Amino acid sequence: MRHPERRLLISVDMERYSRRTNLQQYEAQKHFRDLLHEAAGDVGLDRVAWTTQQAGDGELAILPRDVAESRVIGRFVPELNRRLRGYNSSRVPAARIRLRIAVHQGLVHLDGANGFPGNAVVFVCRLGEAEPVKEALAAFPDAGVALIVSTEIYRDVVTEYPEEMRPERFRRVEVVHPDKGFREDAWLCVVDEDMSATPSDAASTPPPPPRKAGSGAEHRREPSGSPVTGTRPGTGGIRTGDVRVDGQNAIGHGATAIGSVGRDATLGGGPEGREP
Structure with missing residues (x-):
């Protein structure tokens, strides 16, 4: 067994995939793959170098060590959203592709016999399956991507590069899977949408982003x-x-x-x- 490596992990799932006909699933898989490759190429990311585990309705991707998190969240995800909006604009609702994307980082074994062992892998998949993500995407019919990131990614990447990440668009949510004993905080946004403008309870109103010591007034x-x-x-x-x-x-x-x-x-x- 090789030592685990600390990597950036991305879980991507298509909305309402199981409700499609066989032909619609076939077409969705093809366009899903093409859209990911095109968006990555446009922002200087090489998808060929990504280690992926495919599923019919999405994929788990483990990115190379030298990929910048800020490029993935601040450029790749928005470009993918832009392409999805354009793709969906000329299709009936049943043929549209809309994605739930989860981002986390942690230790993962790359030499597993049947996948990628590691709690970080389980964690990122739990984020992508969360009800708040599904509800938030459903609340914005024209959106292409609902993005959820772990607290570590929000703190270390999103809040540190506000010009690219727009942290004010994220809302803190609680991800709960009672049957799996999973309960964690995470940060959610619907790309290019203002979640504060909807009465939906898909995301909770967050406290202010983490402050550095000595900043702000105390009550x-x-x-x-x-x-x-x-x-x-x-x-x-x-x-x-x-x-x-x-x-x-x-x-x-x-x-x-x-x-x-x-x-x-x-x-x-x-x-x-x-x-x-």
Whole structure:
């Protein structure tokens, strides 16, 4: 047995594959493979070098050591989504290809007798099978990809490269498979869709992304229990006693103070504060 290697893992599954006819499954498999190859080639990734385990409705891919995670999540997945949207635009719903993609990293044995042994492999497959991913993709009929990543990938890759990854589009979800004893947090987005604009419960509203030490204001209370200063969850405002200040950063030109007198007062002499 060779030593396991730490690799980036991608699980890809087609939506509603089992509901297709034999001919539709045959066609979907062909176009699924072609779309993956074309999207990878367009962003400089060599799919031939990927170690894959095929299934009729998708694949598990183990990427080479030198592949950058940011290129996979920030470029390959969006390009694949773009191609899927174009492909689906001229097809009836039953013939469309929409994907659930899960990304994780960890130790995996590449010399298994019947696959790739390793808990990281099990983990990434559990993410891709999660109900929140299926519900989120179903909530956006025009979308091509619902992407779910492990907490490690979100922390180490997505939040570190915000210009490419758009971490504000991700929502923290709980992935639960009771029959398998699996319960883990993960981060979910539907590529090129604003999940906050839908009332669907497919994804939970997350706390702010992980902060570095010393950043942001802390919410504290006096011994009496009344809040003194700090951020007001969900508004970005500041409350002092019975006065709340709203507006971008809750300070400066255009912020609005709402006091116990029951009327708004505009701070800084500018127009009324507006939500960002």
